[in-house]
Amino acid sequence: MAAHSHEEHTHAQRVSFYAKTLWVLMVLLVVTVWAGFLKLPDWLGIAVALTIAVTKATIVIMNFMHVRFSSKLAWLFAGAGFFWLIIMFAFAFADYASRHWEPVQGW
C-alpha cells in the first residue's frame, strides 16, 4: 500500500481511549483485592475473582489488543484459545468431580 494513506489503515485510537481503559482496569483491580478480603465462601470467592479477572482480560483484549477493531478472523482466533481451554478444564474435571460417585470403596 502506498505510504501516504497509512493512518487510515491503522487501529490507532485517541489517547483518552487508552487512558480511560487503564482507569477502568485500576478500578477493577481495587475491587478484586477488596473482594479477596471479604470472608466469602470458597465457591463464591472463586466466582467473584474469576469474573473480575475475565472482565479485565476482555477489556485488555478488546481495547489494548485492538480486537474490537480487528477482522472477524482475529475474533475467531482469540476465541478459539479460550474455547479449547474450557474443553480441557471441563473434561478433566468431568473425571475428578465424579470420581467419588463411584459405588466402589477406595476407588
Add this chain to the structure above:
Amino acid sequence: MATITAQTGTERINYLNVRTTVASWLLTLDHKRIGILYLLGITLFFFLGSLAAAAIRLELATPKGDLMTSDTYNKMFTIHGVLMIFFFLIPSIPASFGNFVLPMMIGARDVAFPRLNLLSWYFYMIGGVLATIALLKGGIDTGWTFYTPYSSAFAKGEVSLAIVGVFLVGFSSIFTGINFLVTIHKMRAPGMTWFRLPLFVWAMYATSLIQVLGTPVVAITLLLVAVERTFGIGIFDPNRGGDPILFQHLFWFYSHPAVYIMILPGMGVISEVIATFSRRRVFGYHFVAFSSLAIAIIGFLVWGHHMFSTGQSIYAGIVFSFLTFLVAIPSAIKTFNWMATIWKGRVHWEAPMIYALGFLGLFVIGGLTGLHLASLATNVHLTDTYFVVAHFHYVMVGGAIMAYMAALHYWWPKMTGRMYPQSWAKLAALMVFVGFNLTFFPQFILGYMGMPRRYHSYPEEWWALNLLSSAGASILGLGYLLPAIYLVWSLKYGRIAEKNPWGARGLEWEVVDTLPHPHNFERTPIVTRPAYDYAHPEEPTAIFPAPRPAYVGGGGKDG
C-alpha cells in the same frame, strides 16, 4: 494456457539449480527446499525407528527372551515409539509434502513466514539429535508416552534429555501449524475461494489447528515431568501428593488429537491421488472437506478412552466412550466418498493409486477395530494387549505411512524432475500390503487371546502367530527398502518427467513447471475453476491477465 511449455533439464532456472552450495540449502527460505530438508530428516528417523522395530520382531520370533534382556527390550520399543511418533509420523506429510506443495496448490509464492519455516526445521533436527543421543546413551524405558512414574520415580536413563528433544520437536510442529494456518487464510491466489481448494489443503488446515491447539499442552506436561525430575518435587508422584492420572489427562489431551495430526494429512493425500487417478472430482467434496474439520474438533473430546482402566471415573468414561464413537462418523464419510469417487471414475492403475487403494483397505480395518477399543466393556479385556498394538499400527502404518508412500510416489516427479520405474513401484506397494497384513493381522488374534504388549517373552502356545508376524515384518521391511533403492536410482537414471505426468488437475501440475521455479509462479495466477475439474478438461484452472509489473522491492532474483 498462458505459460511457457514445459522444458526440462538444466537450462531453465528452478528451485534446485538456482543455487547449489551447502549454505544455500542450510539457510534456504524456499518452502520447497525446506520440504526436501524435512524429507531427508524424516527418512533418517524412519530408518532408525525401523531398526528398533526389526530388533523387536527378531526377539519375538521365539517365545523365550533369548536375544535381549527385558530391560533392553523396554528400551528398544521406546526407541521405536519415540522416533516413529514424534520424529517420523507427526512431521512426515505436513512438514515435507505440505511444505512442498501447499503454497503451489493455493497459488502462492511461498508460505506466509519463510523464516519461521526454516526455524521449525532446525528445532526438528536439534530435537531429533538430542532424543537420539538420549536413546542411545543409556536409553529410556518409559515407552513413547513418558507415563509417570516410569518417567519420574522409577526412571532409568536419560529421560530429561529425551524430553528436551520432544519438547523442541513439539515447537517445530507448532511453528509449522501457525505457518500453514496463516498461509491458507492469507496467501491464496485471487479467485482461490475456500471451496475451490484441493482437499489436501483442507486436511492441512485441520491438521494445523490441532498442532497449534494441542501441542503446547504436551509441551508443558513434559516440562512439568522434567521439573519434577530435576528439582525433586512431586507433581505427578502419589507419594508426595501428586496424581499420575493427571499426567495422562494432559498427555492424551494432545496425544489423541495427535493421532489425527498423523492421519489427516494422509487423508488429504488420498483425496488428491484418488481424484487424479480416477479422473473425477472427489464425490461429496463439501462433506470430505468439513469432515476434516469435524475430526479435528471432535478429536479433542475423546482423550479419556486411553484411560478406561486407570482409575478414571467411569462416568467420565461413559462420556468419552460415546464421543469416541462419534468420531468414527466423519472418517466413514471420507471412506464412502472415496469409494464412490473410484466407482464413478475411470481408474488409472499407476503406483500412487495402488498405494492409495492399500491405504483404503488397511485404514478401514484400523478404524473399525478402534470401535472395539472404544466400547468400555471390550476395552477392559483388550487394554494393553496386542489388539491395541495391531489397531494403531493399522491406522498409523497401514494408514499414515501408506498415504506417505502414495504422496512420495505422486509428487516425486515434481520434486526431482524424474520418473521412477512403475512396475517396481507397484511391486513394492504390493509387498508392503501383503507384508503388513502378515505382520499385524496375527496380532489382533494374539491380543484377543490375551497376549500383553511390552514383554520380551511369551508362552509357547503363541509361538506360531508371533513367528508369522515376524516373517511378515521382513517382507514389510523389504517393501520399504525397495522404494529407497529405485527412487535413489531414478534421481540419476530415471526418465525425465514432463510437467504433468499423471494428467492431473491443480495449479501445482498445470501451471508450475516440473522442477518448479524458485517462486513457483512467474506471475500470480488468477484461479477460475474449482479443484478436480476433470469434467471440463478444456478449461484451465487458472488464467494470467495483465503482465506483472517489474519488481521494485524484494530480492530481484526473478529468473
Add this chain to the structure above:
Amino acid sequence: MVSVREAELHLIEHGREVPHLGEQYETIEQQNDAYTIGMWAFIVQEVLFFGGLFASYAVYRFKYLYEFVAAHHTLSVVFGALNTFVLLVSSYTMARAVRAAMLQQHKTQFKYLLWTIFFASIFMVNKYFEYSSKYHHQLIPNQSYSAEEVIHHNHLKVDNGMVDLGKRKVSLEEFTGRTKLFFSFYFIMTGLHGLHVLVGIIILAILAVRAYSDHIRRVPHADYMPVEMVGLYWHFVDIVWIFLFPLLYLMGGQ
C-alpha cells in the same frame, strides 16, 4: 484473501513500492493481516501452554483445598497487587507506544517503550524480593522445604504429628507434601510468567533501539507492525498475570 480486482488494481497502481513488503506477499495489507493472524495463532498456542499449568493447579486445589488455602495465605497480597498495578500500567504504556508507532511518531514511541521496560523491570525486582522471602522461610520446594512457616502463619495446631485443618486432620507428612505442591505450582507458574516478562524486556529493548534510530534518521514511513505484534505479546503476558494474581494470591476460601 485478496480479491481478483483488488490485486490487479493494486499492482497496476502501485507495483511493489513498499520497501518492507516481503517477496511472498502481494500487498502490504496482506502482509499486515498475515502478521496479525500469525501472532494471534502464537498467542492461542501460549494460552494452551499456560492452560495446562492452570488446569493442573485447579485439579490440585480442588483435591487439597484446605492445604492450598493455608499455603496461599503466606503469599503477600500487597506484593501481588503492586505487581498487578505495575503490569497494567506497562500495558497502557505499551498501547501508547504502539499508537505512536502507527502514527510514525518515533520519539514518542521510543519514550513509551522505555516506560514499558521500566515498569517491567519493577515487576521483576518485586518478584526478586518475593522469591527471596520465600527462600528465607524455606518455602522453596526442594529438599530443604518445610511447612513450618505455613503452620505458623495460619496458627494451625499440630499434635501427634497431625495437622488440624479445622474440618479435617492430615498427617504432617501429607500436609508438607501438599503445601509443597502449592509452592511448586507457585514457582513454576510465576517463574514461567517471569521468563516471558524477561523475554519481553529484551525484545522491547531491541524495538526501542530501532525506534530511536528511526527518529535520528527521520524515517518517514517505518513499519509499525513489529511494535504492534510485540504489543500483542506484551498484553498477553499481562493477561496471564491478571489470572495468576487472584488464583494464587486472592482466592483463599473459608
